[in-house]
Amino acid sequence: MKVNFNEILAKTESYKSEMFKFLRDIVAIESFDGKEGAVVLRIKEEMEKVGFDKVVIDPMGNILGYAGTGEHIIAMDGHIDTVTYGDIENWKFNPFEGYEDEECIGGLGSTDQKGGMASMVYAVKVLKEMNLLNEVTLVVVGSVQEEDCDGLCWQYIIEQDGLKPEFAILTEPTDGKICNGQRGRIEIRVKTHGVSCHGSSPERGENAVYKMASIIKDIETLNTCFKDDGLLGKGSVTISEISSTSPSRCAVSDSCWISLDRRMNSKETAESCLEEIRNLPSVKVAGATVDMYKYAEPSYTGLLYETEKFYPTWIIPENHELCILANKCHDNLFGSKAVVKPWIFSTNGVSIMGRHGIPCIGYGPGHEDQAHFPNERTWKNELLKACAMYASIASTYVDEVVNK
Template identity: 45%
Template sequence: SAVYGAKIMKDLGLIPAGYKIMVVGSVQEEDCDGMCWQYIVNKDFQGQEDARSKIEFVVSTEPTDGGIYRGHRGRMEIRVDVKGVSCHGSAPERGDNAIYKMADILQDVRALNESGDGPSNRVKGLVKMLNPEFNPAHYEDAQFLGRGTCTVSQIFYTSPSRCAVADSCAISIDRRMTAGETWDSCLEEIRQLPSVQKYGDDVKVSMYMYDRPAWTGEVYETECFFPTWINKESAAHVQALVDAHHALWGDKRIGHADADPKRDAMHLREGRPLTDKWTFSTNCVSIQGRYGIPCVGFGPGAESQAHAPNEITWKQDLVTCAALYAAVPGLYKPENKTADVTEFRQSLTDNDIK
């Protein structure tokens, strides 16, 4: 859709004077969202300021269920390591079982995701960030993006054998971050869990780093931190897509209708606002979240189809998106661009992103 959209612009003379249209195909997004754009900004451009001065805005073509998406939650990958002392399994009281310690921590991580934020909650749940009492500066944006979440995605251990006490245990936590949360606040939240405090220096909480080589062998090391981002609905680049959709297709989401619910797009789209947000994460975590380059989403397919068995994309969506992409540059009004359009979490919440 993006390639055909660019071709349509070129063939019909729809590219405004002084502008260049770039179609970017990048790798490793599923492994480390936005890392590819970190490389683009710092290698193909001369860093953040150079990229921001040359890139007016970016349209992400990830699937949007027929909607125009102006933000999504961020995420980070957290590791918790617990130390124990091994001994022979016939006398476990001589050791210190790291798996038992981790069992306590697992229950607190689960409570962090599932509990409420009332005074009776031993662990106040992540839902608290929707509450102005706990998130006065950003609760409205958090209510739009949705609450943060956390879940344990992996567990590891070391033990001399199956007849010995485990001397270490570790878990990975997938942490989704809403407006007002930072990498520091998320790490500190885990460190302050009652069970983590209970085991003191035997527990280490850290953020993963990413350093897997690309297909070329290139390694671009970065933190496994993917910032939250959001635009105002009135932002000029968001409105350009809205205006294009209204002119071409009206003010409602459109898509293929089919008697077979598995092949019907509209049951996923009816009743949902045209301008919305993603549930999952995209390269926009770097494009706008790290670097402040305005970003907006409109792409073929359904979020629920991403990574699903026998995933499908609707052919009608491909045409719809190509047409909208072609119309957007001519409807973009740079005079309506404001300096605070991308001023969001990372500059407001003191994350020291290198």
């Protein structure tokens, strides 16, 4: 099938007003984790408007729009939940009302990650108008709960909905790059135990906070010792939380725990990360317990799908057929190849590729430094480029990869 890339660009340009309006509409709808229901319905409305063949909201609340009837199933994903806006005093405009000028659209989630959803939905309109879905079935997914537990949505989609595409495009922001992987991560709890007594005689007890002090220092040192794997760089570890308990403010602390955010490269595993903490001399001396957190929060539909807070590393090589395909499309559309490199943050690829081995590539509108940042914005020209890329990759996949 011969794809006319210039026509794809022209079609994309012709739908820009509708695309930008749709993005502003979904930015205006609050969709923190557990509150995505209203934005899902707005996305469903737009999917039906542009001509999706089928739109399904699964029991977890993910929205899946199907286009085409071909035997080759491919998927595109954009999470539709957002973090909160934090301190409103840091915002120069209302995070939900946002703004629009000639260059940008601003608002909470405009980059992370609703811009990707707007571009995906209108890529389907382009594909439908040009009759380019004869050999594939494209599933556009608006996933939930990603900010709290990345990948949980796709664990459910693959394991319970039974959707197993041949590959997936992740539409998180990429700064114009093609992303081919990411470091994994694990959330670890370290807990020390003490014996409480009256604060006037602390020597009678065992202070759990004091036991934690040397552990904290050892973890700070550990972060300087990781080795570069040549693919994803070094792992890292940082303390993200610290808490303690005591019968009162006039008593010795009887327990203390810290939370660790441990980022993993391709040479590290969940078990190796847990063992390196357990083997710290200070942990052994303190008799501290070390374990992995679990996630057990219901989605907005009330469905509870528990998982360990382990998010596997994943990466595909730059010469993987999907990276080559994406870069051919980029070259045909824009006259240049894109840089291929991993994301610095975590995505739903931890489940799609990391847990289930389904190849992923990433290409999305917006810049990584806008994610979780006040005065968030995305760029209109990047929304259009992403839309054209999605339509091009979906329409050339069979010829360039399957039938090569």
